[in-house]
Amino acid sequence: MTDSWVALEPGTDPAERANQLRRAHADFTTSGAVARPVRPVVAASWRRSARARVSPEGTARVELVDGELGSYRAEHPLARVMPLFRELMSTFAMDGEHLLAVCDAHGRLLWVEGHTGTRTRAGRMNFVPGARWAESAMGTNAPGTAVAVDRPVQVFATEHFSRPVQPWTCAAAPLHDPHTGRLLGAVDITGGDRLAHPHSLAFVQAVARAAESQLALDRGRAPGAGVELHALGRNEALFVAHGRKTRLSRRHSEIVVLLASHPEGLTGDQLLLGLYEDESMSPVTLRAELSRLRILLGAELLASRPYRLTAPVDADFVHVQRRLAAGAVSGAMSAYNGPLLPCSQAPEVARVRERLAGALRGALIDRRDPQLLADWAHSTWGGEDLDIWRALVAATEPGAPERAPAEAATRALDQEQSAATWLQPPRP
Secondary structure (H helix, E strand, O other): OOOOOOOOOOOOOHHHHHHHHHHHHHHHHHHOOOOOOOOHHHHHHHHHHHHOOOOOOOOOEEOOOHHHHHHHHHHOHHHHHHHHHHHHHHHHHHHOOOEEEEEEOOOEEEEEEEOHHHHHHHHOOOOOOOEEOOHHHHOOOHHHHHHHHOOOEEEEHHHOOOHHHOOOEEEEEEEEOOOOOOEEEEEEEEEOHHHHOHHHHHHHHHHHHHHHHHHHHOOOOOOOOOEEEEOEOOOOOEEEEOOEEEEOOHHHHHHHHHHHHOOOOEOHHHHHHHHOOOOOOOHHHHHHHHHHHHHHHOHHHEEOOOEEEOOOEEEHHHHHHHHHHOOOHHHHHHHOOOOEOOOOOOHHHHHHHHHHHHHHHHHHHHHOOHHHHHHHHOOOOOOOOHHHHHHHHHHOOOOOOOHHHHHHHHHHHHHHHHHHHHHOOOOO
């Protein structure tokens, strides 16, 4: 193969190639050895799929349904380029009896459109909106593998790890936020053997580039429509309004976080209780802080009676809360950049911080996804989280190269925390 990311070169017999790969897949699922005909990108994906304990007979699980799916899609950045996808791909999909699919950065399908009969057949394996097709859940497949390796990929027939998917061929390309470089998801074309041609991979790559260009031109927010608040993993929040970035002081960060948590507004007494441990703190101190904050942000953005932000707030910690509420654990983890204002001792900020971290880590433990658990365990804030390390060991396949380091870290933390407990003086 001249291009390992293309499934079949022109002139290759699809039936013969599919038979070779079917035998290789059977050998791999029984012995763990990858035969020579398998492309390197597919072999690496099979190994990752096996480590994630993906069943070769598995079916995708639908994670988002009805209202949850609708609200999640509505706020997803790729919703803004769906008209472009339809314009560029709908005729190709309908004429070729193919499907257009768009997934998020965690392999969850958001849209699946195209030929009616093909959609019906695809629905039997849960290739439907809301279903999780991440590589760690469904094994090798174009949209899931494209977001896993962050580059365009084509998957032909029996290259799919899951046997129910092996009658299909697909090609997908990842999409990124043109302003931040963040992975947003992937666009995919799925159908029969005719999609094994190199042109289908080039086609989805061109569509992805066009979509990123559209996103670069459309920031998706009219001037003055709202503000952004970045407070996760920061002691001093970043406030963005009208394209202007303002780094807030620690006290102002706490105030804005509380106001973002309560868009209906807070009275002065409520703010005092949320900010100060000492309930006897004078309201004059708070009014002085709010006066300085109003000058900093602009009088039009901070109202009083009750105190509130007058524009919609796009807060990073609220994103995490919404994704957790929708059951989108992977999405919540990707948006979580660390504890909320980690050094803040304001009582209400501490409660929000602890609730958010507790809900996320609990969801990670319940999900038992080794990659998500490893992301938390190896983060700057999760390195000493013994429960997460234990969950990571339990979720990692015996014999996997990642398991021994996880077991060693768990033992070391267990001993360290046991020693610390033993050294503590007895309570009176």
